[in-house]
Structure formats: C-alpha cells, structure tokens
Amino acid sequence: MAAKNDQPTKKLVNRGAWTAEEDGKLAQYIEIHGAKKWKSVAVKAGLNRCGKSCRLRWLNYLRPNIKRGNISDQEEDLILRLHKLLGNRWSLIAGRLPGRTDNEIKNYWNSHLSKKINQQKPKPCESSAEKHEPEPQKTWENTEVSEESKKEGGESETGFNVDDFFDFSSEESFGLEWMNTFLELDEGLYFS
DNA sequence: AACGAAGTCAACCGCTAATTT
DNA sequence: GAAATTAGCGGTTGACTTCGT
Numbered sequence: 001m002a003a004k005n006d007q008p009t010k011k012l013v014n015r016g017a018w019t020a021e022e023d024g025k026l027a028q029y030i031e032i033h034g035a036k037k038w039k040s041v042a043v044k045a046g047l048n049r050c051g052k053s054c055r056l057r058w059l060n061y062l063r064p065n066i067k068r069g070n071i072s073d074q075e076e077d078l079i080l081r082l083h084k085l086l087g088n089r090w091s092l093i094a095g096r097l098p099g100r101t102d103n104e105i106k107n108y109w110n111s112h113l114s115k116k117i118n119q120q121k122p123k124p125c126e127s128s129a130e131k132h133e134p135e136p137q138k139t140w141e142n143t144e145v146s147e148e149s150k151k152e153g154g155e156s157e158t159g160f161n162v163d164d165f166f167d168f169s170s171e172e173s174f175g176l177e178w179m180n181t182f183l184e185l186d187e188g189l190y191f192s
Numbered sequence: 193a194a195c196g197a198a199g200t201c202a203a204c205c206g207c208t209a210a211t212t213t
Numbered sequence: 214g215a216a217a218t219t220a221g222c223g224g225t226t227g228a229c230t231t232c233g234t
Contacts, residue, residue, distance in 0.1 A: 015203080016204095016227095017202070039218090088224090089222085091223085102222075103202075110200090195234090197234100200228105200229085200230075200231090201228095203225105203226085203227090205224085206222105207221105208221090209219100210221090211218080212216100213215105
C-alpha cells in the first residue's frame with residue numbers, strides 16, 4: 001500500500017519543536033474546521049508541516065482537556081495493571097485514562113514504570129535468557145498478549161477477551177468505578 | 193564551575209488498518 | 214475488487230535537562 005504519502009518529499013517542511021505561533025494556527029484552524037484530513041489542515045492552516053505532525057501535535061498537546069504531567073498513584077497503578085493485561089497497546093491504555101495520551105503513557109512507562117517492574121520482578125532464568133535473546137524490550141508482557149490474540153481482538157491465552165470486557169468503543173466510560181471489577185478479576189488471573 | 197552520564201519527553205518514522213474513490 | 218488516500222499505532226530518535234563527580 002502507499003502509506004508514505006504523508007512523508008515530506010520534495011518540499012521542505014518544518015520539523016522539530018513546534019512554535020507558539022504554529023500551535024495557534026493549528027488550534028484556530030481545527031476549532032473552526034474540525035480535526036480531519038490532516039494533510040489539508042497542514043496546508044490550509046498555513047503550516048509548513050506534514051499532516052502527521054499536525055495530527056500528533058493536536059492529539060498530544062493542543063486538544064482540549066489534556067492533562068500534562070503529575071501522573072497520580074492511582075493512574076500509575078492503573079497503567080501497570082492495564083499494561084499487564086494489554087501489553088504495549090498504548091492507545092487502549094490511554095483511552096482508559098482521561099486526559100492522558102498514548103505518547104505520554106508510553107514515555108512514562110519507558111522512563112518510570114519499566115524500571116520499576118524490572119526491580120520488582122527480576123527474571124527467574126536470567127543467565128539462560130541472556131544467551132538466547134538480545135534483551136527484548138518487552139519481557140513478560142509478550143507472553144500475555146500474543147500477536148495472534150491481538151489480531152483476534154485481544155483475547156489472551158487465558159481466554160479473557162479484553163475488548164469484550166472493556167467497551168473500547170465507548171468514550172463515556174472514563175469513570176474509575178469499572179476498575180474495581182477489573183482489579184478483582186485481574187488479581188484472580190495474574191496474581192494467583 | 194565544568195563536564196560527562198543518565199533521564200525525560202516531544203517529535204519523527206515506518207508500518208498497518210480503515211476508508212474513499 | 215483494486216488502487217489510492219487517510220488515520221492511527223507503536224517503536225525509536227535526538228534535543229534538552231538534571232544529576233553526580
């Protein structure tokens with residue numbers, strides 16, 4: 001397929017950090033015309049950026065109701081548990097954390113939580129594992145959400161279908177009360 | 193104070209999935 | 214149904230900041 005249509009080709013486009021002026025232009029345009037057809041957004045908003053870049057900037061920083069920093073203990077715990085269940089499906093995890101973006105959660109995981117996990121759960125067979133694998137970025141997560149299960153809608157080896165359990169199509173279920181149910185189930189499945 | 197190492201995070205890249213023509 | 218286009222995702226990079234010596 002031709003998925004590289006959005007790459008900067010001949011024309012030089014701005015790259016790197018966004019300026020306040022660019023942010024303003026993008027936010028203003030989207031406020032009026034909506035967030036769709038990012039390629040044309042980039043052109044019509046007068047931004048010398050690729051559509052992808054505009055989309056990312058909007059979704060991660062300019063969108064209303066974005067929370068920045070200060071991830072609470074509750075949120076952290078939720079991320080840990082969802083990651084245990086879902087693996088590196090950052091967008092799904094982010095979808096359960098109102099105001100948080102997949103990029104932020106991914107960064108938070110990579111810089112904070114992955115270390116925490118490694119400290120808490122040292123690999124049982126470190127010596128043998130080192131010989132065979134060039135230190136995979138994911139370890140225990142891999143086994144819990146296999147590629148096959150991802151393709152089949154998130155059903156893990158336990159037969160637990162996360163996409164059935166969470167209604168990911170719903171944007172309204174941001175409350176945390178659902179988590180109690182999940183945590184009870186999670187404890188039973190993974191901490192036995 | 194200076195410098196290198198380590199940590200953080202915004203942004204980009206490559207790819208697939210979904211949608212449109 | 215095929216091809217083209219658009220949207221979205223996760224992995225990775227690199228600039229910047231903070232920390233330790």
